[in-house]
Amino acid sequence: MTTTSPLRERAENALGYAARQLRRLVSNHPDYFPLYTEDGKWSHEGEAWTNWCEGFLPGQLWLIHQQTGDPWFRERAIHYCRLIEHRATDTSVHDLGFLFWSSWKRWYDEDHEEFQRHVIIEAGQTAGSRFREKGAYLPSFVGPQSIFIDIMMNVGIIYYAARQTRDADLLRRVNQHCLTTRRYLVRGDGSTAHEGIFDTETGEFLRQSTHQGWRGDSIWARGLAWALYGFGTAYRFSGDARFLQTAEACAACYMEHTPSYGVPPNDWLEPEPRHPHESSAAAIAASGFQQLARLTTDPLRAQLYGGKARRIIYTLCAPPFLIDEDDGHEGILRRAMYHERRNLGVNQSVMWGDHFFLEALCHYLNE
Ligand code: GLY
Helix, strand or coil, X not given: CCCCCHHHHHHHHHHHHHHHHHHXXXXXXXXXCCCECECXXXXXXXXXXXXXXXXXXXXXXXXXXXXXXXXXXXXXXXHHHHHHHHHXXXXXXXXXXXXXXXXXXXXXXXXXXXXXXXXXXXXHHHHHCCCECCCCECCCXXXXXXXXXXXXXXHHHHHHHHHHHCCHHHHHXXXXXXXXXXXXXXXXXXXXXXXXXXXXXXXXEEEXXXXXXXXXXXXXXXXXXXXXXXXXXXXXXXXXXXXXXXXXXXXXXHHHHCCXXXXXXXXXXXXCCCCCCCHHHHHHHHHHHHHHHHHCCCHHHHHHHHHHHHHHHHHHCCCCCECCHHHCCCCXXXXXXXECCCCEEEEECEHHHHXXXXXXXXXXXXX
């Protein structure tokens, strides 16, 4: 007789639940790209701050399709991919990796059609075109003086485009951005700053800062999770051991500061935060830990990172994080945070949290 582990049982239940929530979202709000819920509902007039989340809905639909084979999810995923195709030339945001790696890259992985590869390359080239020689970085959407730790999640698509087109200059730019981020936003203890500010005239680095964390010198948990995952990706594409070392330093910092059940607050250094959890950071970290487990050649570390990912998934697959199916909430995970200072998505569901949770969940189920 075969027995199912408690984690597998939780994960399978969570996957079925996620599929039902996504089906409801797409049926109830056709062609709508949500960012965060308000009072548990996706559709509202709340501001976006910036448009970076449109890939996460098709991304989730692809993940469910890959896991279940259900053609309805494939058909809807393609539909939503098509709706964002024009964004491949959008130079106004730093987020084209978020948009296209989650969505079009998964489509390409299924079909291997040339037009799909072309869109992904175009998005990677557009993202790389934002590079500034003075300072050697890809600026954030906020302005030319600003670099975000989040941008590390968008370097994979630039590496991909550089490789596919054999563009040595694009490769140089993305490598330099990663090195600049490592130098100015990652600290000696593996913690990270959210934002860095440069003098645009000279390229001199001026200071660390933040929008979504507590202070410029504190540790915004989601930013650290982006770095843990993003530097792992930079290593995966470049083979530069410095990026693996940085990803592992970020992983050590995450483990050092987070309770054993795996979910951090929005900022580890904020005294008495109003809300104790930022579940989207945990979901991103789980997927980042899974990637690190695959990248390291040290079996003990692989075990450590794999175990940490499983522990986070186990926690997220149950209340108070996984939403009870019948309470009317439209998301998958609760207790996430988008932007507390602007009062956007505070203690709510967020699209990227649900996306990276599903990514980690599916990866675990396929292990
Ligand atoms: N803009 C990316 C984030 O909120 O994490």
